[in-house]
Amino acid sequence: MPAKPIVAVFRHPLSLFGMWLSAVSALLFLIFFFADLFSLFSNPYLGIVFFLVLPGIFVFGLLLMPLGVYRRRRRERLGRPLAQWPRIDLNEPWQRTVAFFVFAATAVNIVVLSLAAYRGIEYMDSVGFCGQVCHSVMHPEFTAYQNGPHARVACVQCHIGPGAPWFVRSKLSGTRQVFAVVLNTYPRPIPSPVTNLRPARETCEECHWPEKFTGDKIVTFHDVADDEANTETTTTMRVHVGGGSEKYGTATGIHWHMAPSTRIRYWTTDPKRQTIAKVTVEGPHGQTREYRAPGVSDAQLSGVAPRQMDCMDCHNRPSHPFTATAEAAVDEAIGLERVDKGLPFIRRQMVAALKQKYQTQDAAAEAIARSLREFYRGQYAQQYQGFEPKLNEAIGIAQNLYRRNVFPTMNVSWGTYANNIGHTDFPGCFRCHDENHSTKDGKTIPQDCELCHQMLEGAR
Ligand code: HEC
Ligand code: HEC
Ligand code: HEC
Ligand code: HEC
Ligand code: HEC
Structure with missing residues (x-):
């Protein structure tokens, strides 16, 4: 019966809107999914949009479609108090078409949703998601992580480990953390130890074991x-x-x-x-x-x-190794010959500059450079020119030591974490x-x- 095309069932504006939402989000998702397969993007925030928000919109669209059908039917039947089950008769050609359409669309939806779920989970397990999305919150741990011996071990390998139960637990506590970030109520610094960390037997010992x-x-x-x-x-x-x-x-x-x-x-x-x-x-x-x-x-x-x-x-x-004291950090840098010992008093001056309180890492970088330059200009005016190359190197190292260990916005400083x-x-x-x-x-x-x-x- 050509008088009743498939869309007729979904003619309610809600259904049409739902259909449009799902189609657009599925299309965008698929485009991004393939672009991602070829590593065309690297920004972790895009991941939130494409792997978490778009699939959400897609599912919302899908839900709107039957809701529209229901509302349309209700309107049609208004006046008849008893709800009736639809009579399905596949001998009717239009019903066959609808059944086929629903079946085919469901198959496609399952594929899209599986891809979305797979990629969404993989994305939430990525180092970018854990370490960079809530940038300022995870800044200390992420910075230390990148400089630590496990820089190529994903956060989740220690913080979640294999298996479904810990995955679910982590998503539940993760949801709480998202609220804490949105409402700006998270603790600064993030407390340590992590009281619900998974026992080492199930994480560390996947890679290192006592024997x-x-x-x-x-x-x-x-x-x-x-x-x-x-x-x-x-x-x-x-x-x-x-x-x-x-x-x-x-x-x-x-x-x-x-x-x-x-x-x-x-x-x-x-x-x-x-x-x-x-x-x-x-x-x-x-x-x-x-x-x-x-x-x-x-x-x-x-x-x-x-x-x-x-x-x-x-x-x-x-x-997440931080150096315990400014002294230890400078001594190591000098011991490993990253800083030239030929600069008189460089140890004392670097330590003094690193121990000052600064409002931000950028302010610190500037002040450290200024204080070291002023010292050598004042005390060693004659030799200053000769010192300059070594001094610039030393300043770079000092700024780097500060950025790796002190995070004023998170109240993390020398010795905060034992x-x-x-x-x-x-x-x-x-x-x-x-x-x-x-x-x-x-x-x-x-x-x-x-x-x-x-x-x-x-x-x-
Ligand atoms: C090699 C294992 C390992 C990896 C990889 C790892 N962590 Fe940790 N993380 C730990 C341990 C162990 C602790 C502290 C546990 C304790 O004392 O209870 C910790 C503590 C933390 C803390 C609590 C605050 C603190 O500094 O103690 C945060 C936040 C954190 N990690 C975030 C991350 C993020 C983000 C990543 C990935 C960028 C990551 N971790 C990767 C093992 C790991
Ligand atoms: C996915 C594998 C993996 C997991 C899980 C893992 N590690 Fe490691 N770990 C490594 C690798 C790789 C290295 C680097 C080895 C090297 O440098 O020779 C390493 C190095 C280390 C070192 C030596 C660090 C150094 O400075 O020499 C320690 C200590 C260590 N891991 C402890 C842990 C602890 C504790 C945990 C659990 C919280 C853990 N690891 C979880 C793979 C892992
Ligand atoms: C009693 C404290 C203690 C415990 C418990 C402990 N370690 Fe260690 N571990 C050390 C010390 C101390 C060192 C050597 C110091 C260093 O590497 O700076 C070390 C060294 C290591 C190293 C580097 C070895 C090397 O030869 O470079 C690895 C890897 C390691 N531990 C993993 C683990 C894992 C995994 C566990 C849990 C099964 C564990 N440790 C339990 C204290 C401990
Ligand atoms: C229970 C084990 C243990 C005992 C006992 C112990 N130490 Fe240590 N000591 C360590 C470990 C572990 C380290 C750190 C090794 C590392 O970082 O790789 C260390 C580090 C040191 C360091 C270098 C630290 C630095 O930062 O410069 C000195 C010095 C030291 N110990 C002296 C001593 C002296 C002196 C005694 C005896 C009173 C002693 N230790 C007893 C385990 C011990
Ligand atoms: C939670 C308490 C505790 C901590 C923390 C601890 N130990 Fe121990 N350690 C013990 C106990 C208990 C013994 C066994 C004493 C006995 O003989 O009954 C022991 C024994 C040892 C032994 C002798 C092992 C043997 O062959 O008999 C060494 C070595 C040792 N510890 C090193 C360390 C080092 C290094 C650290 C720090 C990185 C450390 N311990 C931290 C409790 C601890």
Whole structure:
């Protein structure tokens, strides 16, 4: 019956509008999808529009279509109180056409939606989405990430990991975070530790596992004095990284804590986990030792849930390493010869410039350059010209150190985030290894220097 073409069913303006919306958004989406396949775009904000907003509009359009059909029918039947099921009779040619149209359109829609869902999820898992979309919020972590050893590991590999349950959890908390950003109520700085981080066994250990670690690692530290000659001392030590497991011989060294047969748990009331009240060790044969900080009673710990020690209790900055102090940052730059020691007092001047408070990173960059230039112009007017090339290099390095470590708008500065590896700038290992946590019979968690590292050079 040509008198009833397909569009007749969808003649209501709502349906027509829905049809138009879906068609336009599907077309735009497909164009962008293919452009994206050939990597023609790299802006993470475009992704929001194309992979999250457009599919949303598409689905909204699809929903409008049956809604229009329903309203049109209702209007037609107004006056008849009893709702009736439509009578489907595929012998009628126009009904056959509609059925075919709906079937074909559904097939196409499923393809478009699957592509959209696939690309939308992939997009939300991308480093660009996590690190750059909420630019100022993630700026500190993203900057550190790019300069860290995991710059090629996607954020989601540590923060979400494989499997559906954690994916859903992360999307739920992600939605809350979007509101916090939109309403500008997010905390500055973003608090650490991340209390609901997935256990390391399911993330880090996909790539690194305790049996794999062995032996020692040679580490060198540079220290530079504040004198005119920028006198340097180096400390080189053999860090007993260790590893292994009972299965392949005994676990040794620092990674002994992570041997599969060892379970260390600790109790803390400090949200930053920097003071530890009680520690228990369960060995392979079921024996347990309990160490307590002086004066900690059971009553104080009632209701405190223990935390099982994992990689993150030491490696809490594996991907977002900030340098603890301006001194350490400058000393390393000089030690690695990025800054020329021939510039008199450069260590002292750089540290002083980096420790000042500035309103923004750009203001800092300008002020750092100005203060260093003024110093050498004032104190070394004669040699200034000769110094200039080295000085310009040093200024560039200083500005870079500031941009990597200090984020005034997020209240992140030197030492804001504790690093638990080591014990010189933060409590770190000495949270437990302080000779103060002891068992009932007086055994303590050792602080013997040679337990963890052997000094090879340098007299510190
Ligand atoms: C190698 C694993 C790893 C990768 C990759 C990674 N993170 Fe992290 N991230 C961590 C760990 C571990 C913590 C701190 C955990 C703790 O102490 O509870 C953390 C903490 C954070 C925090 C909380 C604030 C802080 O500084 O402690 C934010 C925000 C964050 N990461 C964002 C990101 C973003 C964005 C990316 C990708 C650009 C990313 N992370 C990639 C492991 C990772
Ligand atoms: C997707 C794989 C992957 C995951 C997941 C991963 N890492 Fe790594 N990790 C790497 C790679 C690759 C390197 C660089 C190796 C190198 O430089 O030799 C690395 C390096 C490291 C290093 C040495 C850093 C240095 O400065 O030498 C540490 C420590 C580390 N990872 C800890 C962790 C921790 C803790 C986690 C979990 C929060 C984790 N990794 C998750 C792949 C991964
Ligand atoms: C008790 C603290 C502690 C725990 C727990 C711990 N580590 Fe380490 N790890 C260290 C220290 C200390 C080093 C050596 C210091 C350095 O690399 O600067 C190290 C070194 C490493 C390295 C670099 C090894 C190399 O030879 O360069 C990797 C990778 C690593 N750890 C991964 C892990 C993973 C994965 C876990 C969890 C299964 C883990 N660690 C648990 C303290 C710890
Ligand atoms: C949560 C508490 C805790 C923290 C934090 C901690 N340790 Fe331990 N560590 C222990 C306990 C408990 C023992 C075992 C003491 C015993 O013999 O009963 C131990 C033992 C060790 C051992 C001896 C392993 C062996 O072969 O027997 C080394 C080495 C070590 N720790 C290094 C470190 C280093 C390095 C850090 C910091 C990066 C660190 N620990 C941080 C609790 C801790
Ligand atoms: C529980 C293990 C442990 C014990 C005990 C320990 N250290 Fe360390 N120490 C470390 C770790 C881990 C690092 C950091 C290594 C790294 O960053 O790669 C470190 C770093 C150092 C550094 C270099 C730090 C810097 O930033 O310049 C010095 C110096 C040092 N230790 C001295 C000592 C002395 C002295 C003792 C004995 C009183 C001692 N340590 C006991 C684990 C330990």
